[in-house]
Amino acid sequence: MERAVDDCQAEQVSLKVEVLSAEGARVRGATVTGTNVTSNVSITGVTDDQGVSTAINESLAPSAVRVVATAGAKVSAAQQVEWVCDACNCQPEPATLQLQLNP
Template identity: 45%
Template sequence: MHRARAMWMVLGLAHLAACDGGLRVPNPERDPCTEELVTLRVEVVDAQGGLVSGAIVTATNTDTGHSVTSTTSERGVTTAVNEDIGPGRVRLTALGGTRPSDSAEVVWTCDECHCTPEPSSVQLHLRP
């Protein structure tokens, strides 16, 4: 009687393994919460629409006061503003030489692992 039950159990498990390629055990070494940080793409352009390298971009979380400052690359872009800024509204400004930009706003929302900006990229226009 015990052999019959054991045989049915083995056959049942064999059937499950054949259906989906085997039993899967989560890999404790791979934690999706520690993967790469989510970043915001910020592009700075001048009044004519040309990309501005070396512009200083400041992002400030209006709820916490946490601030990040970075400089645009030769392509006029920075991705230094990331989810470490925290959830809530973030105000962005740029300064290219002596020319400031108008501000833009991004809202970061968070789940149990990551925060995501909306919108996912921003273009800041320097004033003439």
Template identity: 65%
Template sequence: MLLSGCDDAPRMSRGHDECETTLMAVRVAVVSADGARVRGATVTATNVASNVSISGVTGSDGVTTAVNETLAPSPVRVTATAGSKVSPASHVEWVCDTCNCVPEPSELTLELSP
């Protein structure tokens, strides 16, 4: 079915899409060696098969949700840095269906080196 838009250009009517359009993400918290949340830490996630990366910066709560399913379905290596401090790497696996990939685990806490 073609519909007319306000600019008189033809538009295609799209049926209801049952898949989520929001990307599934991992909630990553970054803490210092003494357990305090770290604002402004850079979190980098890298797909271990393709070497494609996503980075995000923690907000005032020390959390970012920049790591998302665009890196799926391969496992992802996640690290955090703040200045000269670096966290050990953690891994996220993705469980995928026909629409989305869900991270396992869905939350990570990365502790920066002292």
């Protein structure tokens, strides 16, 4: 028996990405890019006043997603997120990612 669509979330699940400067301060206006390592499809977002972006979502699942942040000439090291999927949605592992920009 198939699950009813009504049981599933209508909104896509997003990954919370926090971008920090080399000194540990939250960075507003940083660009965050998530790229599916299999399909090479990307989603890009910009951090808010709190240095947070939720632009990367489960539309990139189920493959692993490589996430990187940039602000001007400063770039973070890339980190990888795995997506765990059920019949309705995919959840990012980890649910929150913290990226630190190089000095």
